[in-house]
Amino acid sequence: MSTTPERDLPVVDQPSAVQPGLDPAWVAGAVTTALDEDLGPAPGRDVTSQATVPASATGTADLVAREAGTVAGLVVVTETLRQVATRLGLPAPAVTFHAQDGDDIARGQVLASLAGPVQVLLVAERTLLNLTSRASGVATATAAWARELAGTGAQVLDTRKTTPGLRALEKYAVRAGCGTNKRMGLYDVAMIKDNHVVAAGSVAAAVAAVRAAFDVAVQVEADTTVQAMEALDAGADFLLLDNMPTPVLAATVSAVRARQGRDGVPAHVELEATGNLTLDRAREVAEAGVDYLSVGALTHSAPILDLALDLRPAS
The missing domain is CATH 3.20.20.70 (Aldolase class I)
Structure with a gap:
């Protein structure tokens, strides 16, 4: 589910076992709409994160399951980080995935690790979670019926x-x-x-x-x-x-x-x-x-x- 980056960004695209996959153009549009809701019209701003976290600060965050289920929506992670990085004029975090869409996951399981500018991680957090949590909820409900x-x-x-x-x-x-x-x-x-x-x-x-x-x-x-x-x-x-x-x-x-x-x-x-x-x-x-x-x-x-x-x- 790769998209064409606007510049060289150290982002690892998430492979998906789900076919057919999501249209990258649709993913990009959905993420843009969600970010505009959260940050205001592009480039937008996060008045808390941008005030309290230096643009130079880097770190690592883990995407973690708080409950067991079936994961979906990981395909939006890289696109969300890419767009936030572009808006802030910062490098995009690198992403290492430990699961793929369609996997059954356990409570406490780390699904992905994100390393890069902390501002990007925090600004992207809610949009990333809204989309993946929603998709994973639908996948989990569907899996119960399929079983x-x-x-x-x-x-x-x-x-x-x-x-x-x-x-x-x-x-x-x-x-x-x-x-x-x-x-x-x-x-x-x-x-x-x-x-x-x-x-x-x-x-x-x-x-x-x-x-x-x-x-x-x-x-x-x-x-x-x-x-x-x-x-x-x-x-x-x-x-x-x-x-x-x-x-x-x-x-x-x-x-x-x-x-x-x-x-x-x-x-x-x-x-x-x-x-x-x-x-x-x-x-x-x-x-x-x-x-x-x-x-x-x-x-x-x-x-x-x-x-x-x-x-x-x-x-």
């Missing part, structure tokens, strides 16, 4: 219920936690829900309208088995089975599977369960035969993972 679904053949999906401006980071964090991204936005997959059906007049009319306008996959939401069959007849590519009790869900899955490969229905229709999903019933929902469980809470309700930046005492 619960292990062996079922079903995957946990995220939704569009993301923090404005941080969707790319949060969906990246879902991947770090062994989850799967559903759609990035309204532009890449059509999802026909009840209001679309009302507006179009019927499921068939809504599907036909999408097909006529755009070359995208079409998903249809169904609350009942009857609605699911109607969506199949209308030519849906996959179905969103919403708020179904497990027995109804299982019956709907069986009915859909029985139609696969017949009467123009694809050989495999992808099925997604959503609504009223909790971790304690995740496995029983998966065992009903769905391909996916979509969980908005992965991004809208995951608490941060508590990370800290500890400056080492001067020797």
Whole structure:
């Protein structure tokens, strides 16, 4: 996840096991926005750190996990330090990583060591922690669902219920936690829900309208088995089975599977369960035969993972 430095800076870019990775241009933009919030418009200022710490002072700080979880967002560390160093006109700290995105980490584990101008370390601290803690919280929540679904053949999906401006980071964090991204936005997959059906007049009319306008996959939401069959007849590519009790869900899955490969229905229709999903019933929902469980809470309700930046005492 390297970015092109404005000058030679002793920064070690963090490799990531998460594919696809974050777009470096997106990372740069997100960090710039976060720093502007914290420091004011570029170059900005930190009136405390710049007053109390000489620009010449150097030191080392450790990025430390205060609790166990799954780490994500380390890819923003070098970019944050680079931008802060540029704003202050100081060298960027060197970074040694001891973990990579997607790793399961223990409480007290040192994730990275940062060595360089103390002003840069302190000015970058909150932005760096806000982004990595948020991403790691999402990855940790996702990993819990992935563990619960292990062996079922079903995957946990995220939704569009993301923090404005941080969707790319949060969906990246879902991947770090062994989850799967559903759609990035309204532009890449059509999802026909009840209001679309009302507006179009019927499921068939809504599907036909999408097909006529755009070359995208079409998903249809169904609350009942009857609605699911109607969506199949209308030519849906996959179905969103919403708020179904497990027995109804299982019956709907069986009915859909029985139609696969017949009467123009694809050989495999992808099925997604959503609504009223909790971790304690995740496995029983998966065992009903769905391909996916979509969980908005992965991004809208995951608490941060508590990370800290500890400056080492001067020797």
